[in-house]
Amino acid sequence: MTLDDATATLLAQLAAAGGPPMHEVTPVEARARIAGLAQLYPPGPEPDRSEDVLISGPGGELPARVLVPSNPRGILLYLHGGGWVVGSIAEHEALGRQLAEATRCTVVLASYRLAPEAPWPAAVDDAWAALTWVDAHRSELAVTGAPLVVAGDSAGGNLATILARRAREDSGPAIALQVLVYPVTDHDFDNASYTDPANQLALNRDTLRWFWDHYVAAEHRDHADVSPLRAEDLAGLPPAVVVTAEHDVLRDEGHAYAERLRAAGVAVDHRDFAGQMHGFFTMVGLLPAQGEALAHVAQLIDLHLAQEGAIR
Numbered sequence: 177m178t179l180d181d182a183t184a185t186l187l188a189q190l191a192a193a194g195g196p197p198m199h200e201v202t203p204v205e206a207r208a209r210i211a212g213l214a215q216l217y218p219p220g221p222e223p224d225r226s227e228d229v230l231i232s233g234p235g236g237e238l239p240a241r242v243l244v245p246s247n248p249r250g251i252l253l254y255l256h257g258g259g260w261v262v263g264s265i266a267e268h269e270a271l272g273r274q275l276a277e278a279t280r281c282t283v284v285l286a287s288y289r290l291a292p293e294a295p296w297p298a299a300v301d302d303a304w305a306a307l308t309w310v311d312a313h314r315s316e317l318a319v320t321g322a323p324l325v326v327a328g329d330s331a332g333g334n335l336a337t338i339l340a341r342r343a344r345e346d347s348g349p350a351i352a353l354q355v356l357v358y359p360v361t362d363h364d365f366d367n368a369s370y371t372d373p374a375n376q377l378a379l380n381r382d383t384l385r386w387f388w389d390h391y392v393a394a395e396h397r398d399h400a401d402v403s404p405l406r407a408e409d410l411a412g413l414p415p416a417v418v419v420t421a422e423h424d425v426l427r428d429e430g431h432a433y434a435e436r437l438r439a440a441g442v443a444v445d446h447r448d449f450a451g452q453m454h455g456f457f458t459m460v461g462l463l464p465a466q467g468e469a470l471a472h473v474a475q476l477i478d479l480h481l482a483q484e485g486a487i488r
Contacts, residue, residue, distance in 0.1 A: 245282070352415075
């Protein structure tokens with residue numbers, strides 16, 4: 177299937193704006209470009225309460241934004257994407273507001289140190305600090321014992337998978353569900369989705385290589401806390417919602433990770449969105465499929481949290 181009309185139009189508009197591809201600019205320039213795109217998003221629904229907090233991390237204090245709906249019944253820790261190099265909580269606030277309203281969960285948008293200034297494992301360590309902070313504040317963020325969902329897109333999805341596995345291995349916080357939106361799970365730049373000419377769009381093979389080169393040295397890339405698809409054991413992890421996009425270089429590794437989870441006995445709901453490209457889930461107000469995907473994820477979160485409540 178070809179790209180849908182809305183995506184093709186958006187890509188044409190971005191191309192008309194000019195400028196070199198992301199992998200030919202500096203990280204600082206790339207961050208400014210992504211921040212400029214986010215200014216096109218509408219603000220999103222107003223939460224009942226919004227608060228900025230600082231989380232103590234191994235490299236210093238980490239800003240986080242807490243978006244609280246009326247009578248929250250759960251907590252959703254969201255880790256933004258951006259190849260571990262770009263992205264911010266401010267650029268994801270519109271999405272966070274949508275998630276808070278649609279799921280009736282308190283959404284915590286957590287930041288982490290970016291590469292190349294802070295290479296791996298800084299982002300992993302900061303994400304773990306955010307998870308432990310949320311766990312320690314459950315009764316303040318929602319009801320006492322509220323179920324906790326970890327979620328993220330792209331590099332944030334990578335971090336969410338790592339948190340779920342580390343929590344299992346280290347007897348860490350109880351996680352009810354992991355939501356993985358086109359997650360980075362491997363460093364295979366030669367699979368079918370990476371090399372498909374139809375997938376060389378806003379995010380392409382060269383850009384991913386640029387992200388990886390800034391984030392982690394080649395000798396560490398097989399580590400499970402870098403490439404979760406290469407983890408030896410995925411049994412006993414929380415149920416997973418996996419979203420992938422048809423025209424995304426990360427499509428095949430997202431499919432593969434969903435299948436690895438299933439093979440390990442983990443309950444998985446995986447949907448591949450036809451005609452979509454990488455990044456569509458966060459493009460609030462720009463792509464119709466964004467709303468469709470958000471509703472899909474919110475419905476599955478609702479089902480899982482309803483089951484969690486029944487168990488409790």
